[in-house]
Amino acid sequence: MSKSQEVPDEEFVRLSSIALRIPESRLSGMLKRRVLQNVSGFFPDHYRFDKGTAGFETGTALFKTDEGIETVRGFPKIQRAMILGVGIATHFEGLPEVAVEEKMNGYNVRVASIKGTVIALTRGGLVCPYTTEKVLENVGKDFFIDHPDLVLCGEMVGPDNPYVPKDIYHEVDSISFFIFDIRHKNSGKPLGVDEKHELCSHYNIKTVPYFGKYPLDEASRRITGIIRELGKKSREGVVIKDPEMKLPAIKYTSSKSNNNDLEYAFGFYNDYGKDFFFSRVVREGFQAVEWDEDEEALHERCCRLGESILKPMVNTIKKRRQGERITEDVQIRVHSLDTANKFEEHLRRMGIDAQFDEPKLVDGQYLIVIRKFNQSTNDRTSAILSGQLW
Ligand code: ATP
Ligand code: MG
DSSP states (O other): OOHHHHSOOHHHHHHHHHHHTOOHHHHHHHHHHTSEEEEOSSSSOEEEESSOBTTBOTTOEEEEETTEEEEEOOOOOOEEOSSHHHHHHHHTTTOSEEEEEEEOOSEEEEEEEETTEEEEEETTSOBOHHHHHHHHHHSOTHHHHHOTTEEEEEEEESSSOSSSOOOOOTTOSSOEEEEEEEEETTTOOBOOHHHHHHHHHHTTOOBOOEEEEEEHHHHHHHHHHHHHHHHHTTOOEEEEEOTTSOSOOEEEEOHHHHHHHHHHHHTTTTTSOHHHHHHHHHHHHHHHHHTTOOHHHHHHHHHHHHHHHHHHHHHHHHHHHTTOOOEEEEEEEESOHHHHHHHHHHHHHTTOOEEEOOOEEETTEEEEEEEEEOHHHHHHHHHHHTTOOO
């Protein structure tokens, strides 16, 4: 625990109380309970909400500047339609049309300029040194010179991805940043979908693929077609938005992506939360019914689901039986080893147990394989193999 958590920073509490309109005593209480935490040692020092509270989302980050406190709101949770038809009709009732974007599968990043320095925040509100280096390769500083009051929210996708590695995006060789929302600092209020696209095209910033706007009564049919096509390419799904961004967005994913997630996670079956598995199986049930599948299609879905669950687990058990250690291998690609060292420290702070292999110089960049230890799956599997009862 750093000094500043033991002794709440009075200046910070006073300024935040004004900026967030929360009584000082309440803020001090949050700091003591560590709902609100100081993040020191990173540049720039800041505070983050570890849990959503007082109307602030998890991952909301607070920065002390000369003008007071600047807030980058946490990215809001997106609810899922379990049944596309009735889900869209109910959630967007009264709107003439909805905007449909691809839901890309990587990790959520918010990029903002704080005191003139562009930083990338991951979901929990930490500044990630690797992401910051990579984002700056995609987003020029000119956007933030003109719009210091805006936050770019997007997904980092690609194979050189230390959190969610995927090589399903053939246009991405390494890792790349795709914007899906532009929001205001402090309020977190989003720009409309058209305004977002205009700004991004003006500054030459990539956005997630956009399918366009569909009348409400056609949307479900059209999105079903989109989902089937995305599924064939292993891509995740869609996010459906109010074009004016007044209503919250909702998401829907392909069966292929649900299965890919299961296949990945069951290799580390004891490290992932049970809800991760359960929710994906339930999605398959509702999709099969909504799509009114015949015996053959349903049988195929059952086989797909069963294979996604059992094969990776069997593989893990066999590997462990041969004495192999189960690791989740990811990789990063950096221009400077300093970034890699900072990233190693960053993972340690996040409580992730990982080992960095020796860097390999490839085309002028360092490629580093990171082995994350899934201790719980290793321990549980060994214990069972040596006779422990469940
Ligand atoms: P949560 O449900 O809390 O948002 P999660 O990671 O479990 O978190 P996901 O199922 O991945 O949720 O769906 C939400 C995430 O999808 C967003 O946080 C964002 O990172 C990502 N995303 C990808 N494409 C888009 C898009 N076009 N619009 C909005 N979010 C998108
Ligand atoms: Mg995701």
